[in-house]
Amino acid sequence: MCEDRKDMSTDLRDSRSRAASTPSGPSAAAAGPPAPGPRAVAELHDLVIDWFDENARDLPWRAPDAGAWSVMVSEFMLQQTPVSRVLPVHQEWLARWPRPADLAQESPGEAVRAWGRLGYPRRALRLHAAATAIAQRHGGEVPREHDELLALPGVGEYTAAAVASFAYGRRHVVLDTNVRRVFARLVSGTAYPPNATTAAERRTAGGLLPADEATAARWAAATMELGALVCAARSPACGSCPVAARCAWRLAGSPAHDGPPRRGQTYAGTDRQVRGRLLAVLRASSDPVPQAVLDGVWHEPVQRARALDGLVADGLVEPLADGLYRLPA
DNA sequence: GAAGCGTGGTC
DNA sequence: TGACCAAGCTT
Secondary structure, eight states: OOOOOOOGGGOSOOOOOOOOOOOOGGGGGGGOSOOOOHHHHHHHHHHHHHHHHHHOOOOGGGSTTOOHHHHHHHHHHHTTSOHHHHHHHHHHHHHHOOSHHHHHTSOHHHHHHHHTTSSOTHHHHHHHHHHHHHHHHSTTSOOOSHHHHHTSTTOOHHHHHHHHHHHHOOOOOOOOHHHHHHHIIIIIOOSSOOSSOOHHHHHHHHHHSOSSHHHHHHHHHHHHHHHHHTSOSSSOOGGGOTTGGGOHHHHTTOOOOOSSOOOOOOOTTSHHHHHHHHHHHHHHOSSOEEHHHHHTTOSOHHHHHHHHHHHHHHTSOEEOGGGEEESOO
């Protein structure tokens, strides 16, 4: 299959010259690999987009009649949360709040409650705040421009690009963890991307972005899907990959990750776990909850109080008189 | 730039 | 079985 790496037309590492920069000895190599040439890039587009046409999942926010609001809700929910867990909640939200203005009319607490166990409930608060801003400042329509999207609560670089691209077909570099991993392997020849997004990664992604707007939007979705379904973090299915023969990582023998340890996230015993327990109690109750009930979720009083204070400070919990607490009205 | 922020599934 | 991982954002 990929036994021959001398085929120049399929080699991503060609020799596009770098912009004149200060010659800085060995550190110049840290700028990353050279960008692929136009011919190789065009072939990549076709291979990945053709693969996408055949293998894309049939997700609700990709349906032809899915509006920008559906896309936006999905992007919020998908931040650090798997598709399988998002699907039922997304369906519920869109049925209950079909437009941003519908959500804006609810209390923030209802958004937090309907968020359920998706995790990172501050996202629910921010999505509610974004819906309010859309209703007030954008006539109830999800904005089309990247900078307008970026100004909304809870919308960062990735989400702004994703909504503009997926909902409106605009041309943006959409750089999520899937795409970063695909490019790390395909172009840089490493098993994983750096821990934090680098300028070199943005340069690589920008250089690969199709010039045509509609194709660029397709490419963004296709590379994400490739990362999610084939170029997976743990066990990549290179046998099913449309660009395996051009993958720098494969051509290098699929070397193991060497750099610094990938970020680990502890959970047991942390404030996050306590916050999760507290909020679970409040979500389950339609009435305000006495402090004594909340005290039952965690044995250690100092940490328990700190977690509750944090939830209040974040606006996820509202303290009432008489030691009662509830989701924000 | 690093740390903090939920939850559940997987190997 | 306990890391690791999942379409990030904010401070």
